[in-house]
Amino acid sequence: MIYADKKNHRPGRPSKERAGYSETREILLRAGMEVLTEKGFSSAGIDEILRRVGVPKGSFYHFFGSKESFGAELIGLYSAYFANKLDRFLLDITLPPLQRIRAFTDYARSGMAHHNYKRGCLAGNLGQEMGALPESFREQLKAVFQDWQSRFAACLEEAKEVGDISADADCQQLAATFWIGWEGAILRAKLEGSPYPLDLYADFFLSGLPR
């Protein structure tokens, strides 16, 4: 999930009309991130993104070439942003490993609440839409989940080392399972407009780990 901050209206910030190349590009990426976490790619369309930021269509293609390369760049940015966020929790050695996972799910929960359960996970939205998206997104999205899973698996390995989960536990498989179900929990939290699906899934996952 991403919870992009509201546009920062500092005094002295140049207006869109006067914004330079790199700033306009960044504004487009930020709007794209918002639209893709809320509505996904194919339904939202470039038009809505351009409407949100008041940039003409011609400029868009000037900056990104195609809707496909815009999407690819957004997936890359989101993946890196989110990997960083994950590390903040999963590498926090002040907490025991399983509590770090709980701290992450609690963080995701507040993030979704903050956006009234309207924003979900960009990777989950695009994964769901794959049937209507450029095939080139598939490998990229698979790699994103693989990356998040590896970070989770490393944390579960630490839980194994300290004896909080069974010595036989297959941490790669458990990490994969977490992300498989977690995307379902985000989907349902959006549909229900409630944190309940996130809580229920996080509780089941943590209590179902082999001891």
Place this chain on the structure above:
Amino acid sequence: MIYADKKNHRPGRPSKERAGYSETREILLRAGMEVLTEKGFSSAGIDEILRRVGVPKGSFYHFFGSKESFGAELIGLYSAYFANKLDRFLLDITLPPLQRIRAFTDYARSGMAHHNYKRGCLAGNLGQEMGALPESFREQLKAVFQDWQSRFAACLEEAKEVGDISADADCQQLAATFWIGWEGAILRAKLEGSPYPLDLYADFFLSGLPR
């Protein structure tokens, strides 16, 4: 999930041109079901559905009034079709209750394989897309999941009665958890083009039940 059968080309079946009112209506619903399980609602658009079946746009509105009421009818049909399918497994008294759940997940697995992991769950697709869909779909989709969950909960109650899960188990909560994660598993199976996410999630769910 729905795995609508291929159109049945019986000899003597009237051509689309000569098809009557109720037959054209049914052809549209069938195509809608296919498109919505593959691509979702807003991305697919009515245009693709009409292209698939060769029905002019004017007819479509004649039959359904609006895209929204077409969608509502499809959700209702899918929900009923699928509830029936669930009952076939969950009420099969020739199997112990937890094996019925496994039989259902195995069935879903073969269904997805049969369609090359291109078709997922209509309710999951639409749930993911809620941000871009008519608000009226929200309560309808929530009720669909509630219905499927109740059927699951009843099966889990039977597992409790025969002592296969703990007497303290909260079957409603466990059933809700199953569906939360299962929609994530379908999403990932589509993305990966593989049954692995379904297997992993079904195994984790069944082994994580309180004993």
